[in-house]
Every structure is written in C-alpha cells, then in structure tokens.
Amino acid sequence: MPILKDYFSAFAYILFPDNCLACGGVIEQGEKHICTVCRVSFPRTNFHLDKENMLAQKFWGRVKVEHAFAYLFFRKQSNVQSMLHYLKYKNAPEIGQIIGSWYGQELLDNDFYKNFDVIVPVPLHPKKFKSRGYNQSAYFGRGISEVWKIPQLEQGLQKVAHTESQTKKSREERYQNIKTGFTVPNPKEIEGKNVLVVDDVVTTGATLEACISLLLENGAKTVSVAAIAVTQS
Structure with a gap:
C-alpha cells in the first residue's frame, strides 16, 4: 500500500505541480513552497558574522542590542519580496x-x-491578527524555536493600540508613538532572560527599537533581534 500511495502522489504531482512562491517556477517533488534555486540564490546578509552590521547600527546610541541579525536583504521586485508577499497577504504562514x-x-x-x-x-x-488569521513573525519564530529547542512566548509582547499616523513626525516622536502601543503582559516571563525578538522585515527599525526598550524596562537581561529580511538603505 505505501508503494501505491507514493505512485498516486507522484502522478498527482505531475498533473498538478506546485509553484515556487518566490520565483513562480515549478518546484520539484519533495520541496516545500520555495524551490532550491531560490533558496540558494537568496541574497543573504551574513550579519551574524559581523557584530557591527548595518542592522545593528540602526540601534547605536538609541537602545542596547546584544545581537542584530537578518537572514536576507529585501529589494523591491525581487524573489524575496514575492515570497514575503505570500507570507503576509496570501495566507501562507x-x-x-x-x-x-x-x-x-x-x-x-x-x-x-x-x-x-x-x-x-x-x-x-x-x-x-483577526483579519489575517496569524502573526507572520510568530511563524518565523516557531521555525527558529523548533531548531534551537528553546521556547517562544507568542504573547510575550502585545500590541494594545493602533498607533497614530507617522507622517510629519520626527524619529523620536515616531519611536514614542510606537512604544505606547505595546505592552509586556507578564514581565516575570522575560525577567532575567536573554530575549530574541523576531520580526519579518526591518526598514527603519523604529518598531523593534520600541520593543527592545520595553523588554529591557520590564526586566530582560539582554535583548537581541532577528528578522527575515532588512531593507538596504
């Protein structure tokens, strides 16, 4: 029976092949959502090899960050942008x-x-969250959590209010505006802990800055950040 099941699975794949959600090409049987060619060719940052990388520099003089990582560079009209569009807006967490x-x-x-x-x-x-049905950053964190065998606190931070429009606000005003929209519901969960905050895409870093500051104020020993992608300035 397992052999017959494999046969029908292969036949179904021939009739209805899956497409890569990054480049749109047909993916090979056994691949999941992203083809091997895209995975190999994605523009990696290698920020973990450089503690003074461009993402870390966004926080210099503003908030203490232990480590700052991003997996990929984000460029418009790229395979990375296409993949992240599916992640955020096409129900592909x-x-x-x-x-x-x-x-x-x-x-x-x-x-x-x-x-x-x-x-x-x-x-x-x-x-x-209700509209989208999931938090894309939490799914990114789940992947890391499963590999590292350390817990993810999916409610470690909560967003409690819509923030005001950022238009015509200074960087400091934007930061304060964002910060007031977050809370740490249970500080004891992060007290004395080395926390890794995960996000999908980092542009200015203002949201992460607010989260880092709030976690430190609520007792985190250190805070680091990891994102799927960072925009190049």
Missing part, C-alpha cells in the same frame, strides 16, 4: 516557519542559540 528553520539551523551551526533563553515575536494588533 508556513513560509515563515520554513525560513525560520533554515535561519535557525544556520545560526545553530555558529552556536548563536546558546545566547538566548526565549524568543518573542513582534505582535500584531488584535484587529489585524
């Missing part, structure tokens, strides 16, 4: 978990997992 497991393994191979006790995803506002 499993992409986040796959990327998290890939990046988690890469960082595991470099022993970075030893620096962290818990993972905390950047939260969505409840209304946005």
